[in-house]
Amino acid sequence: MFDLLDRVLRVQPAPPMSTVVATLAIALVLVMWRRSWRWVRNAVTIAHEGGHALMAVLCGRRLEGIRLHSDTSGLTFTRGRDRGPGMVLSLAAGYTAPSLLGAAGAALLATGRLTLLLWLGILLAVLMLVMIRNFYGVLSVLVTGGVLFAVSWYADSTWQAAFAYTGVWFLVIGGIRPVFELQAQRRRGQARSSDADQLARLTPLSGGAWVTVFLLVGLGAIALTASLFGVIAATRDSSLFN
Template sequence: MDLAIDLLSPQPAPAEWIVWFTAGCALSLVVFRRLWLPARNAVTIAHEGGHGLVALATGRRLEAIRLHSDTSGLTVSRGRPTGVGVVLTLAAGYPAAPLLGLGGAALLGTGHVTLLLWIATGLLLAMLVMVRNAYGILTVVLTGAVFLLVSWLTGPEVRSTFAYAAVWFLLLGGVRPAFELQAKRRRGGAPDSDADQLSRLTHVPAGVWLLFFHTVAISALIGGGRWLLGF
């Protein structure tokens, strides 16, 4: 009963300086390459999780998720090779991190810090069932362990600071991958990217799909940022 009350009861918003401080920390992780390379694993988890969740939601058979040490990933699902299901599955990867950040910002905007941490832990545990390589298992387990330990062992102030930092990172980190993909395609790389596969399936230019990814990420950052900052 106490756990249910703790999950559903709103917590006071942190001091304004903490909100800005966590935003600055998250921005540093995204902007500086040496910090971004390891931190990008969290965005890859969200990306592949987005593919997997939408694959299941559209009736496809989810067979495996793999996360690699170069921060790339692969989600394998079975079903019709064409149609709405496969299009939605492919389109879900890049928007996943920003939309998770937006949902997290909505929860934090109403003070539900503990609920957010437990939802994140639950999503990571659900994803772990489908991960099929050692590095991926290690990455998801460590990420889930951090959320679980913060939820159980820290006080309200630490939980709140961690939650704001995590959501800011999803919002800000969700913007960079589409620009990275755009740069790779400009150099002639990534011929089998999500955007290129979507282009072949829908006959809509890959650049339009990239614009869609950019629009979702930037819109989520603006909307989520307003919630976090109380505007």
Template sequence: MNSDWTDRSAYLPLALAAALVLWRPLWNPTRHVVTLAHEAGHALAAVATGRRLTGIRLHSDTSGLTLSRGRARGPGMIVTAAAGFLAPALLGLLGAALISVGRLPVLLWGAVALIVVMVPFIRNAFGFVVLLVVGVAVGAVAYYGSLTLQLHFGYTAIWVLLAGNLRTVTESARSRSGRSDLDQLRALSHLPRTLWTLLFIAVTVGTGVLAWRAQYAA
């Protein structure tokens, strides 16, 4: 990270991310990015626990659905269900860590690679459009952007994932639809929704603190 960027505009990505997450007209489209990370978490966890990933859907109402085959209950299913709310926070922390050690290109091209890997599993047209738009945007910044632009873009994405995940967790906690990840986790683990909510909030806040230290205390 160059000192000129740090001295003059290091807090711009944080302010931009706050606007994208807190202002509803901007949050509605921004949430698709958080949902993309959320569903990627479900997908990666499903594969890691030996389940067969069968499809991912991203919907225009900003919701998503990841389908996999395997045991209907057990630790693997719990991990897969929990990974959705863990993924944006952990991806945000990973991104901050990569930038802090001078691996910004790895962050940007790694994001593109993850999107490419997800393409064969997308099962609806809107989901494909979301992947295409996000992938092209990240790829263009990675290939054409200056270091300053890449830093702004990378840190803005990190804070969008972290702040956006916190907002989606709290919104899901208030929902009583009976179809949320929190409801599924309650049924699978027999632990209350409140406990899962507090866990996801704690992880998101904790990773946010670590990301803050990586960016501003380095």
């Protein structure tokens, strides 16, 4: 047990700037290339629905289940008041969750807790698995958790760093693409029950204003992540020269 804790909590040295830039490029390709996005978007959906679920529980709502579908959509079922702050926060948490999760991951990487980041991802996957209510959802979460475990347990520090930095970049960049997709659907009149439109019915803000809020949160997460990674690289370069 102590060996496991030491392994998980160990502080690892920052990777070179070339790794940070390379992982950014990989994440951009994964998000922007339509073929790759079709597959990796499941990870964003897991974070999206996990955000709904976590906020619902924190707001005192009863979480009844989560479904993930092969078209990369998802649904989170909760029970409680159909109005009020709890409902608003639960709805708002979906589109902001991937970006905020990525920014939190960047903060952990800034402290050198690379393996801890991977194991926290495994823990979140396990907690979410309990609430999944369909086969495809179970399969998606199991694959995600399995990949995280394999990297954290078998990969060396170099590959762990490459995976973790790519994952964080992917979450903060991939977190805003669904926002643009949502607005495109709204313009075509195809998203009348979207999170933004449900929020518009519960608050004074319009659906378009909520889309803007989602986008600003996502852009802020990207800026924060870039800033943290810049500090990591600068710290590493300074230590090398000293």
